[in-house]
Amino acid sequence: LNWFPIYGLNSPGAAALSPGGWLLDRLWHLAMPLFCLTYGSFAFLSRYMRAGMLEVMRQDYVRTARAYGFSERVVVWKYAMRNSLIPIITLLGTLLPALIGGSVIIETIFSLPGMGRLAFEAVLSRDYPLIMGNVAIASLLTLAGLILSELFLRRRIQRALILTPASLRGQWRDEMWEKFALTFDLVDRDETFKLRRRMGMDANPWRAFSRIIASYHYLRQDDVLEQFLAASNPPEGSPHLPWDLLIVDECHN
DSSP states (O other): OSSSSSOOOSOOTGSSOOHHHHHHHHHHHHHHHHHHHHHHHHHHHHHHHHHHHHHHHHHHHHHHHTTOOOOOHHHHIIIIIHHHHHHHHHHHHHHHHOOOOOHHHHHHHHOOOOHHHHHHHHHHHHHHHHHHHHHHHHHHHHHHHHHHHHHHHHHOOEEEEEEOOOGGGHHHHHHHHHOOOOOOOEOOOOHHHHHHHHHHOOOOHHOOEEEEEEEEEHHSSHHHEEEEEEHHHHOOOOOOSSSSEEEEEOTTT
């Protein structure tokens, strides 16, 4: 059909075109390589996203959102979609090197001077400095992708609550910092007393702290439970949940 060119990055004489014409010519030449390069990954991500969405739609908080009377659109986009994106964000961090590093097969078929073809030719010619440079670039891109995914996850998880036995609160706080670089506050009688000395007697620790670790025994107390329920009830008509992440350590209960 000759809709798109099958080789090269520009047409002959593209240098004489205007900047807009040169850009359109470059995009015209990149259409087929981009399609071939992303089609397989897009299919994989679509299946991955579908499985995550189906898993999230079976969760209790989605049924609770429906019971509150929210429309199906609000339930899907405000509750299910946001939580199903967490594994996708983690996966996208590892795809950054593949997106920028290029593909040997695609670049060879369409005669493109890309990173993948350059690395392949360097291996065949035993150009060790060039091989080391490509490995270093791939390593930096992998590190950058993981850092970006971590930043997106940290932005996504703003309010988190971990309920655990009192003896394991410190261990949970250390684990969340060492593995995910997330800081948590331990909420108990002493921390509540210190908070009210700073902010007044009406201060509610469940609202003041965004990431909290508390014990079952402390939360079962009547006055504490009343404060917790007051902080956990979303405003009437709000589609947002009070907590982005809730972890209950039942293994040691």
